[in-house]
Amino acid sequence: MTDVSPADPNGATPTEQPAGPGFRILAQFVRDLSVENPRAPDSLRIDGKPQIDMGVELNATGRPDGLFEVDLKLSVKASLESASVFHVELLYGGLFQVTGVAEADMEAMLLVECPRYLFPYAREIISRATADAGFYPPFMVDPIDFAGIYIARQQQQAQQGGAA
Template sequence: MADEGDVLTDLNLDPAAGANGADTRPTAGFISQYIKDMSVENPNAPAVYQWNEQPAVDLQFNIGANAVNEEVSEVELKINVEAKTDSGALYLIELVYAGLVGIRNMPEDQAHMFIYAEAPRILFPFARRVIADATRDLGFQPLMLDPIDFNGLYMQRLQQKAAEEAAAQGGDAPAGDA
């Protein structure tokens, strides 16, 4: 039986992987996550605390990824929130919440899906908490963002891209004509 130190340091869990530790199993996971950039503005304080109007909240988000090396990518979840009334802006929050993702031995299409669908799904609850804390710290009710179906959005984007490519290759012929 191995002592506790051996269990924590021996990451080769598959004895069939070989004596040199070469493991060809697909692997993906987070190395780290962090706030990369954040801006919080309360441009009309203290007057804003006297307004009684219900604010309109504009939420925008985007996903970006940058390769750090062959096996590590930085995934960025960019969220912009602006709350306004007829009297003016209540607050503006711009957040870039990022994570370093390690991917090894994974087919390109699966790695792409992990980076653009699964990684944002994992990052989102943490970014949501940052937004809620920021609105609370501004003196407003915490803004609880609704969950986002990143996998559904990813699949929708793939279908849109395939349709655009098919239209570009097919010219101006209407659909259904052969």
């Protein structure tokens, strides 16, 4: 008989957690939700495909208790022939505990990984809001490349820093 478990040749006991980066979602919440359907009920019987404009904003802040709040703001405007069909704005937040992440990687963790976990819930809220406003089929937000947004933002900041 040996003192090392056959499942772990390094000798770690099953109760030990691997040391490395990680985070926990402690809470998720709707901070603000606005649904406008200004031309109802006429907007529910439109002919043609409306033009969709979508905006994405991300914000992360540290708290005194060591946790982080991450906000994902999605704004969706649909218009047809310059007339508003609907406008939905959602500010969806999460409270995260982040451990084992180097200071240099913290911003990417908060603005890429955390929003990835919030997004499916925010997407569902917008879908339900447009369905509840009477639109069929409900509006489904396409997947968002948060890493691409983060990289573009970093490049934009680098260009502005170089120009200054």
